[in-house]
């Protein structure tokens with residue numbers, strides 16, 4: 001990590017530590033938008049760290065984006081930060097302006113399809129979008145829609161233009177449903193793009209994996225700290241070898257998660273094909289999430305099972321995020337099919353990124 | 358207080374990728390005739406002829422100074438050579454320990470005479486080392502060893518018994534870990550590392566047959582064996598600290614997650630180009646694990662290259678890595694129903710049998726799983 005990245009990491013940590021309190025998380029789960037936190041993120045350049053300044057970003061790189069996402073996941077911050085970045089990426093890729101404020105995107109599920117059809121000098125948008133993150137709270141959505149089979153355009157959909165039926169994930173983050181039936185968008189809100197629904201899904205998976213790596217680091221911290229504080233049988237439970245061995249496993253899973261996610265980001269940042277690395281990261285981090293949450297709760301005992309204790313803000317996010325943008329089995333199957341198609345003698349080249357060599 | 362584990366990013370330099378192509382090409386030729394059951398032996402396959410060939414390529418001791426027979430290449434280039442060998446199932450065992458541990462130990466702590474006499478031979482692939490640490494009553498608790506070297510005229514007299522000594526019956530030298538003084542309060546004092554010439558009198562090497570039916574490790578008994586003074590490695594009594602410095606190298610390499618890789622390759626071959634959904638999922642999970650482990654292991658290699666001592670991180674690599682290696686035969690048999698048979702003509706079946714019978718050792722050799730986790734817990738500030 002370079003000095004600049006360390007600075008960014010420290011700044012992000014400080015910002016989240018200042019703003020993300022228990023009360024803030026509770027209010028957010030009850031539908032109150034954390035406005036002060038969001039403006040602080042925008043002011044610090046953390047909302048769009050990887051977009052060029054001309055597109056309204058902070059002019060950093062993808063490693064900055066990863067750093068911000070790790071800090072976000074660690075903080076269990078109740079804001080659509082990954083979604084805003086993802087929407088910014090889509091809009092910028094299509095050459096559309098990236099608005100200020102929190103953003104989200106559609107679709108986020110494989111099953112959902114958004115279409116755009118030319119109509120009366122404008123574009124008619126259609127499709128029933130489910131589990132859209134924060135749809136009710138954002139400035140608007142970046143939609144990736146098919147204009148013809150296999151041909152995609154990005155559409156800017158202003159918040160005024162749709163109604164969002166509220167829903168939530170396990171962590172209490174908004175996951176809304178929108179029925180786009182009779183929405184007509186002006187020409188300047190739509191632009192063709194050389195991306196596909198798969199590209200978007202994969203990028204979303206990488207962001208979830210990276211935020212999960214942050215949440216896993218937090219779960220490890222909380223659990224190690226608790227094991228040092230809680231005493232039974234006259235000593236801290238962290239002195240019992242049975243507990244130590246579980247914490248060692250947890251530490252291993254946290255390490256695996258962050259290296260997997262950051263490793264995929266590093267490949268992406270070098271401009272290489274990161275498809276396999278991202279699939280492997282989402283699959284592996286998702287698995288780590290389950291193992292880690294289970295150990296963390298075991299070590300915390302009953303107190304960790306209360307609403308009062310903060311552990312659940314992280315573990316409920318892990319349980320939600322691991323299934324968003326494809327759960328483990330989705331990405332495992334993708335990898336398995338790819339490996340099988342390539343054949344046995346290409347397995348090692350696949351793992352070493354030397355398929356053409 | 359807990360500082361967190363660090364796994365810095367690392368990028369293989371272009372030179373390493375160029376070398377990879379060279380190594381792959383070489384292995385394709387050199388291993389063309391190697392049967393699958395021998396490939397499945399992975400880094401326990403002992404083959405001096407192959408080691409000499411690899412040595413002739415300049416791929417043993419390749420990070421050492423040229424004056425000791427090395428190539429002065431980077432440890433990331435070395436990493437590429439190792440992982441390519443393991444992926445191909447090359448029989449690297451003869452030179453493995455010397456290249457990984459004993460050579461670097463001599464380079465760091467050895468005398469000039471020891472270095473010039475031995476390192477070039479290691480690099481040529483003709484001088485092999487074994488590790489004499491474990492004893493009948495000292496496994497994980499290495500500080501309790503009893504093998505003793507007592508000072509005498511011009512050297513030491515050694516008495517005691519070492520066990521599980523891999524390939525002692527084929528090796529030229531042993532790095533003996535033994536008692537030379539009083540342990541002291543922390544139990545870590547008074548131990549030393551001695552260079553043992555296994556051809557000298559006073560040493561009996563007896564086979565111990567492992568569960569796979571192979572003669573791989575041994576019992577080595579020292580009876581009034583004389584070791585010349587010049588064979589002390591480093592400072593007398595400083596053995597514990599010297600040994601601790603080897604561990605990160607010993608535990609973080611690609612051999613800690615690729616021991617079963619030959620079987621993974623055969624599994625992909627068996628499944629063929631049209632996997633069922635279940636096959637794809639189970640196989641994909643395994644490959645995701647391997648990919649992540651490679652990232653972790655490479656990261657530690659990068660940190661070692663940068664002169665750091667990531668021993669806790671290395672323990673994580675070995676703990677998570679060996680779990681995955683051990684799961685491979687279980688996964689393979691769950692996808693391809695068959696009876697494992699070490700004499701089967703089917704490359705998959707025979708690899709399955711080999712790997713299955715070796716798997717229990719993966720989380721014992723080089724420090725048991727529980728000892729590694731103790732070490733990680735210490736890194737977390739809990740011990």
Ligand SMILES: Cc1cc2nc3c(=O)[nH]c(=O)nc-3n(C[C@H](O)[C@H](O)[C@H](O)COP(=O)(O)OP(=O)(O)OC[C@H]3O[C@@H](n4cnc5c(N)ncnc54)[C@H](O)[C@@H]3O)c2cc1C
Nearest residue numbers: 488489490491496497521522523718721722723725727728
């Ligand atoms: C294939 C193979 C090759 C080997 N090659 C060599 C070699 O070349 N040279 C050499 O010196 N040694 C070698 N070894 C020995 C190896 O280093 C030891 O097996 C290892 O250190 C464990 O010692 P042990 O077998 O005596 O088990 P023990 O230490 O007796 O352990 C038995 C069990 O108790 C557990 N245990 C022990 N202490 C603790 C503790 N404090 N906390 C929790 N659990 C504990 C262990 O984890 C293990 O599960 C080899 C072993 C194998 C299997």
